[in-house]
Amino acid sequence: QQQVKQSPQSLIVQKGGISIINCAYENTAFDYFPWYQQFPGKGPALLIAIRPDVSEKKEGRFTISFNKSAKQFSLHIMDSQPGDSATYFCAAPDDRGSTLGRLYFGRGTQLTVWP
Amino acid sequence: NAGVMQNPRHLVRRRGQEARLRCSPMKGHSHVYWYRQLPEEGLKFMVYLQKENIIDESGMPKERFSAEFPKEGPSILRIQQVVRGDSAAYFCASSPPVRAPNTGELFFGEGSRLTVL
Numbered sequence: 196q197q198q199v200k201q202s203p204q205s206l207i208v209q210k211g212g213i214s215i216i217n218c219a220y221e222n223t224a225f226d227y228f229p230w231y232q233q234f235p236g237k238g239p240a241l242l243i244a245i246r247p248d249v250s251e252k253k254e255g256r257f258t259i260s261f262n263k264s265a266k267q268f269s270l271h272i273m274d275s276q277p278g279d280s281a282t283y284f285c286a287a288p289d290d291r292g293s294t295l296g297r298l299y300f301g302r303g304t305q306l307t308v309w310p
Numbered sequence: 311n312a313g314v315m316q317n318p319r320h321l322v323r324r325r326g327q328e329a330r331l332r333c334s335p336m337k338g339h340s341h342v343y344w345y346r347q348l349p350e351e352g353l354k355f356m357v358y359l360q361k362e363n364i365i366d367e368s369g370m371p372k373e374r375f376s377a378e379f380p381k382e383g384p385s386i387l388r389i390q391q392v393v394r395g396d397s398a399a400y401f402c403a404s405s406p407p408v409r410a411p412n413t414g415e416l417f418f419g420e421g422s423r424l425t426v427l
Contacts, residue, residue, distance in 0.1 A: 201352070227414040238314070238401055238418035239353065284352055288414070297343070297366060298416065300352035 197222050197287045201301025208308050214272040216304045218285035221266065226288035229298070230259065230270050233282045242283070243270070275308045282306070312337070314404050314419035315384075322425045323392050331422040332384040335404030341365075342385045343416060344377060347399040359385060392426045399423045 198221040208214045220228075229244035245252040245259040245268065252259045258271040272279055282305050286298040315334040323329050335342050340361055345353040355369040359379040370377065374392075379385040389396055400423075403416040 199352075229414070231418075236420070238403075238420045240418065241415045244414065297355050297358060297369075298353075299355065300345075302350070302352045 197289060197299040199285060199287050199299050199301045201285050201304060203304060204302065205305045206307070208275045208306065210275065210277060210308055210310050212275050212308075214270075214275045214279070214306055214308070216270045216283055216285070216306075217267065218269065218287075218301050219265075219267045220287040220299075228259070228261065228268055228288070229286050230257075231284045231286065231300075233284065233303075239284060272306075275306075277308045277310050280306055280308050314339075314402055314417050316400075316402050316419035316422050318422055319420065320423050320425070322427060324427050325393055326391050329389040329392050329396070329424055331387040331389075331400050331402075331424070333387070333402030333404075333419060334384040335402075336417055339404035339406050339417070341405045341407065342379050343403045343405075344385075344387050345401045345403065347401060347421070349398075353401060356387070389424075392424070394426045397424055397426045 201218045227244045230242045231239035232242040233239040243254050243257050243259055245261050247263050250261055256273045261268040282303045284303050285301045289297040314336055317332050342359045344356040346356055347353050357370045357377045358366040361379055362381050374390045376388045399421045401418050401421045403418045405416050
């Protein structure tokens with residue numbers, strides 16, 4: 196079974212700053228590692244995902260860095276905006292592969308971006 | 311194309327009653343997952359279903375909880391004899407038979423929030 200540890204639990208950043216959220220997983224996994232964004236009262240929505248054979252993936256202001264040997268990955272939000280204020284979850288796939296479809300989520304990071 | 315539809319959005323039950331939560335996946339999606347989110351915690355996997363089949367229920371409590379995804383109609387998560395500890399947000403997610411090649415994306419509904427008095 197996969198375990199995912201996410202930090203920090205909460206993060207306050209000034210508008211225009213960089214938000215960094217870190218995650219670590221325990222077991223071998225060879226599928227996608229996604230980040231989900233959740234606004235209050237809504238369901239999580241996929242933000243960005245990376246495969247473990249890639250060290251970095253960038254989409255606009257959002258970048259995932261992946262360190263396979265350390266079993267760690269992080270989300271960087273550049274030029275953070277008040278609209279980015281949400282809860283962010285990292286997730287790791289089941290260590291038996293994607294066929295089971297199950298994701299293991301971190302506890303979440305509540306990001307607040309001050310204007 | 312409607313997203314994943316969950317109902318009810320809010321449900322209040324007294325201890326000992328039954329709760330039924332329904333989920334209609336996105337059009338063309340045949341895989342359904344149920345997750346539970348407790349306050350200040352992440353999403354915990356409960357069960358993975360395909361039409362008329364339970365693929366993985368390893369996250370489901372052994373007693374009082376059951377799930378189904380019939381050939382016709384929505385997937386249903388059923389909690390019998392609810393207790394206060396069952397109070398949580400229950401999210402349903404769906405995916406197509408072949409998951410997105412670059413992300414393996416799951417599409418989540420807006421959740422059903424169960425409160426047990």
